[in-house]
Amino acid sequence: MVQQEVRKGPWTEQEDFKLVSFVGLFGDRRWDFIAKVSGLNRTGKSCRLRWVNYLHPGLKRGKMTPQEERLVLELHSKWGNRWSRIARKLPGRTDNEIKNYWRTLMRKKAQDKKRGEAASSTPTKPSSSVHSSISVSSKKHEVDPHGSKKAGEESFYDTGGASTQDEGEGEGEGEFSMDDIWKDIDMSEENNNSFVYGESEEGCNLSCPSASSSWEYCYENLRVMMDEESLFCPMSEPYFYALNG
DNA sequence: AACCGCCCCAACCGCTGTGGT
DNA sequence: AACCACAGCGGTTGGGGCGGT
Structure with a gap:
């Protein structure tokens, strides 16, 4: 009324x-x-x-660490565009942030690819080399307040890389070849779970900083x-x- | 100095899932 | 079992800032 x-x-x-x-x-x-x-x-x-x-x-803000970048790539290949799910594995990062990061990354790749094709005679960027570390030194915001992200590694999951296991949800997390990172994350999750303001759900891994x-x-x-x-x-x-x- | 284009991020929108009645 | 309300998710867009010309 x-x-x-x-x-x-x-x-x-x-x-x-x-x-x-x-x-x-x-x-x-x-x-x-x-x-x-x-x-x-x-x-x-x-x-x-x-x-x-x-x-x-608990939000981190700022550049993604190489570790985080790698993790995003890995998890995306596993789950596809399940941003919130992926975000849960990245303490302090939001789905929105990851989504934006991914989008930017993909765009850059697309551009690189285009350029590569344009200069077709000698493709300078063999994007086929999975996991070759492309350092998209995107000029922008190198020191901006929120920090920018730079690309992690190469690997082409356009947007649904999930095809592999996607819905399986599989939670086959155990057999993931990133044990170190997982451990790292698990630890940080355990340490940060005590957020005062809300009974954050299982997933909410926005860690509470000191x-x-x-x-x-x-x-x-x-x-x-x-x-x-x-x-x-x-x-x-x-x-x-x-x-x- | 002004203009232009690009990039990033914050926020909105629409749809789906879930829990309660 | 059906309906409703709310929470959550993923996709998309617009504004603002920065660098290049």
């Missing part, structure tokens, strides 16, 4: 603060609910996305904001009881 128009587009700092605070209160689950009670005129979906892809304290300063800063500000503006004080709302009682 009074329903204001749903906000879209980039999030403001204030919105972020609000969202973070409400997730802190109610956990990272009930997005529709959070969207409503927070007063953000956003959809639950939008809130979730913002949290998962940007605000979650309190990222930006996170603390953000949360502190929130408290202040809520004090000063006494934002609808969710504590006093029936919602609070509904959830906690």
Whole structure:
């Protein structure tokens, strides 16, 4: 009825603060609910996305390590475009991030290929050499705040490399030829599973860093904001009881 | 200095899966 | 068993920044 128009587009700092605070209160689950009670005129979906892809304290940001790049390639060959699944194996990385990374990588490859064909007489880049490390030294953002990614290795799984085992889900993870990496990841998962703000699901491997300063800063500000503006004080709302009682 | 093109990332959209009633 | 609401996923797009001309 009074329903204001749903906000879209980039999030403001204030919105972020609000969202973070409400997730802190109610956990990272009930997005529709959070969207409503927070007063953000956003959809639950939008809130979730913002949290998962940007605000979650466990996010790494920055360049993918060569290890991560390799892992992405491997996992994609195994599972195809199951980004969220792949993301679960990369602590601190989001499906969106991986998806974007992959997309960029594929585009570069496509371009390289084209160029190679253009210079057909002498194909300079034999893209057939699987796992030859192409260093797509993409000029861009070499030092950008969020960091850029550079390509890992070669291997052509366009976008559904999954064909091999895909649905098998197989979880044949054991026989994966990347034991070291797996161990690494398993360990990091075990170590990071204790995230305070939400009962992250099995998959949510956004590890909680030793309190990222930006996170603390953000949360502190929130408290202040809520004090000063006494934002609808969710504590006093029936919602609070509904959830906690 | 201005313009153009490319690249990256954040965010949206539509569909599917899942749990509750 | 059917329906509904919500969460999650994958695909796609638009904006902004950077480098090159």
